[in-house]
Amino acid sequence: MQARKNTLIDIGGAPLPSVTPVEVQRSSWFPKVYVSPDTPPVEGVVPNPVADGVLIEWAAVDQEGVIYIIERGPTQDGPWTEIHRTTETRYLYSDGSGQLWWFKITASVRGKAGEGSVVGAQPGKVPNYAEMEALNQAITQEIIDRLAGDLDAVDQAVGAARQYTDEQVSALNGMLEDVIGAGEWVADREYPAGAFSRLGGVLYQAVVMSTGVVPGTDPASWREIGEYASVGDALAATISIARQNASDLAAEVDRVDAVVARLPAGSGPLATSAQVASEVQARADDVAALGQRIDTTNAALGDKASTAQVSAVDTASASRDNALGQRIDQTNAAVAGKASVDTVAQVRSRVDQIDGRLDAQGSAITQVTAKLGGSPNMLKDSSYARGFTYWTAPFGSAIYYEPKYGNYLAVNAVQGGTASEQRVDTTAGIYVLSAEVYRNSDAGNVRVEIGAFSAQGFIGSTTAVSERSKVGQWQQIFVAINAPAGTIYLNCRIIFEGTNTINSVRRMKLELGLTPTLWTDDTAVQLAASATQILETRATQLENGQTRLEAKAGVLLDVNNRVIGWRANNDGAQGIFDIVADRLNVTDPNGTGSTTFEAGRWVTRSGGYMQVHGKPFGTTGDLMMYIGVGSDPNAASKAHGIFWIDNKGNAYFGGSLSAGILRNAVQTGTTQTVGTELVNGPFRTNGGNRTVTLSFSRTHRRQKSASGSSGFIAGSGANTAQVQLFRQIGTGGWVLWQVLNVTGSVDLINEFDGPDTAVSGWGAALTVNDGSTALETVSYRALIVAFGEQIVTHQSGSFDSQTITQNLSIISVEQ
Known part of the structure; x- marks a missing residue:
């Protein structure tokens, strides 16, 4: 085993140095979690019944990413069934059941729901076949009854006019008989108030009942009319002049008759007068023959500015090259500055031969005109018929139309005051602004206001407030302003203040003056209505032997320059029949069905169904052809249609076919x-x-x-x-x-x-x-x-x- 070498190092005898400890790092193990704000409840939930359901609307929740959850339940407390989610602030529910449902609208932001708002609503019920058939029969009968009612109304009006005329003529005759038959005054005779008597060539009228009071001695008992000789000429006169003249070349006969009655008003103008004039003329010579009669009857109440007149002209004329027969009748009655009625009828027959050309023409023209006074409306679209084209749109507003009320603006000022205004360029003067207001409650205020402005800015304004006590009825309010020199425009406002309910306004009018006159919209030049009937036939033979025939007929009805009617023209080569009408009804007298042309559409109703085609219609406003349940084109729904085509290229057929596939x-x-x-x-x-x-x-x-x-x-x-x-x-x-x-x-x-x-x-x-x-x-x-x-x-x-x-x-x- 090999030994391992070790190396020893002497580091001295002192103790080893101590190691400095490392500083401990610290951190939070509990991070702060972001908590989103609470989702607010949905406010301002309003159910609005529509043709085949209910439209629920609400105020928007001011948070990003909000989703509205719609739930339905049989009671106010549920149980709830979710039926829809949307990011819109409205929802249309339709089931055709007519059952009362409760709806809960809840806002949800990123899955966090707020408190739900509950509202009850009853969707419209879709009528069954029997109900629709009964409704259509009622509509048909209404048309028939209306025609019969119009005829009955005309008969009653004619009868009333005749009765009134007879009463006035009888009263006038009685008055004339009293005046003309007045005898000499007798001392022991009792004279009632209004009796006439003569004394010393002067005519008097008793002021009070008296006996033994000598006329002319006591003005409190007798009123002096005037000298009898002059009064006889002034009060009652009958004139008749006849003339006959004959020569070898001509024969002429004239007769003029006149009956005049009038009452003087002191030394001033005549208060009342009545006159009948008639002229009859016959004349013949070797080249021409003329027969003519002119009659005129008129009556006037001078102090009342009322007049009535009837004129008639009959003419028959024949000459070497032409023959003419003509009659013109005219009647008119007027109350100055308020109303007038005129009737003119002209019947004419004529044959002319000029330079080898022969014309034969017959025509009849009848026109009846009625007018009411009133000043022009300076406001554009004074009842919002054209939406908010000329007016500012106030918060919480909607425009509606009902046949009974016309167009009107409805406003719910739930968040305080709001207004609709229009600027009218004008100059200095006195102006009055009027409007008709409908209050649903006595809460809040509805005002009209006029403000005058110059080039430098605001000058001043005046305002008027509707009466809170007049709930559930239309009331007129108006305010006048004296716009000074330098005025360049007026600002007209309709103001709704904190009503918390829906109030409405219609028929606004700005005009010169201190008080409003009859309402007219900005398209009406004057309040006038006329009916004109035209009949004409014509035959012409030219020098070259060609013959041209022509026949025309027409009826025109003009109300404030809005003309409807029909005209037929036939020249032998082609016949043209023109009709201008908002609605044309064709109904069989048995009441089994009808077809109408109304609002640019043909509508045929039979049983519980209708067929409509024409200008877009329906609950969605895009249908152009429809067959299905219903009787009102505006209520036509794709859901209830057997067959429909819309203006977006979509079509649907849900019925059956009888051949092929x-x-x-x-x-x-x-x-x-x-x-x-x-x-x-x-x-x-x-x-x-x-x-x-x-x-x-x-x-x-x-x-x-x-x-x-x-x-x-x-x-x-x-x-x-x-x-x-x-x-x-x-x-x-x-x-x-x-x-x-x-x-x-x-x-x-x-x-x-x-x-x-x-x-x-x-x-x-x-x-x-x-x-x-x-x-x-x-x-x-x-x-x-x-x-x-x-x-x-x-x-x-x-x-x-x-x-x-x-x-x-x-x-x-x-x-």
Whole structure:
């Protein structure tokens, strides 16, 4: 063994140095974890009933990544079933049941849910066939009753006018008889108030009942009318002039009659007057013959600025080259500055021969016009018919239209004051701003305000407040301002202050003056309505022997320069019939159906169904053609349509065909499971074999956005469902025919540095042949009777978002 060498080193006799200890490093083993803020509750939840459901809206929660969970329950306390998740602040629910449901809206931010807000709502019920048929019959009867009512109203108006005329004529005749028949004053006679008497050539009228009081001695008993000689000419006169003249070349006869009655007003202008004038003329010479009659009747109340007049002209004329027959009738009545009515009728027949050309023409024109006074409206779109084109949009507002009220703006100022305003360029002057306000409660204020502005800025403003006591009715409020020199525009505002309820406004008007006049919108030049009827025929023979014939007819109705009506023109080569109308109704007198053209669409109603095509319509506003349940085009829903086409290129057919390949298909996308049913039919067949396919699919996708090692995990249970398919032959009962058992799976995708995803799926289909008789109709009904789901959870305890889609369909194909 080899020895190992060791080396020894002498380090001295002192003790070895001590080693300095290493300083211990310290750290916290308990890191501070970030805790997200609490999710606030959803506020301002408001259910708004719509045509086929209920639209639930709420105020947005001011946090990033918020998801709203909508749950439904039969009572205010649940139990709750989740039916939808969304990032929008509204949700449309529709089941057509008409049942009262309770909805809970809960905000969730990154899986952390807040307190739910509960609101009750009752979706609209879809009427059945019998109800829709009764409604359509009522609409048809309403049209028939309206036509009959219009005719009855005209008859009553004519009768009332005749009665009024007879009463006025009788009163005027009685007054004239009293005046003309006034005798000499007798001392011992009793004279009642209003009696007439003569004394010394002067006419007097008794002021009070008197006996023995000499006229002219006591003004308190007798009022002097005037000297009888002059009063006789002024108060009542009958004039008749007749003239006859004949020579070798001409014969002429004239007659003029006039009846005049009037009452003087002291030394001033005449207070009342009545006059009848008639002129009859006949004349003939060797080249022409003329017969003419002119009648005029008028009455006036001078101090009331009221007049009425009737004029008629009859003319018959014949000469060597032409023949003319003509009649013109005109009536008018007016209350100065307030209203007037005019009626003009012209009937004309004429034949002319000029330089070898022969014309024959007959025409009749009748026009009736009525006008109401009023000043122009300086505001643009004073009832929001064009939305917020000219007005600012206040918070919590919506624009509605009802036939009873017209267009109006509804505002819920739940967060304090809000306003809608419009600027109107103008100059100095006195202006008044008016509006009609509807208050739903006595809370808060609704005001109108005018502010005047110059080039340098604000000058001043005035305001008026609606009355809180007038709840549940429309009230007019107005305010005036004296805009000084230098004013360049006015700012008109409708202000809603802290009402906590919905209040409405309509019919705003800005005009010159201190008080408002009749409301008109900015498109109305004046308040006027006229009806004109035109009939014309014409035949022309030219020198070359060619003949041209033409016939025209038309009726025009003009209200504030908005003209509707029809016109027909036929020149022998082509006939043109033009119609301009917002709504055209065609109804059979038996009330079995109707078709209308309304708002740019043709609508045909029969039983409980309607067919509509034309300008986009429906609850979604995109339908252009529709056949299905209903009677109101605005309430047409794709869910209730047998056939529809929209303006986005989509189409659907859910009915049956009668030849070739018969394909009947229906489907539903509701996410509800157990209890959901779908009906296909009834439909007829051609007797061939039908291939019936029943399919069910559902996808439930969950996502967690946070990164980390935790992820989704699948627990107990399984994705299953069972759908039963029933069949009905003719009017027989429903019979269970087939059963579809559905299975599925769960797909988990967990990412360390990305979002985690879990997708649960269900899917199955079956196809069977049906060879039942072709002599009966067939219907199929699918019903989800069972549903199961494998549990999926995230290790963090929550997930951020989820989406659910589902489809149940029945397809029947017959070759």
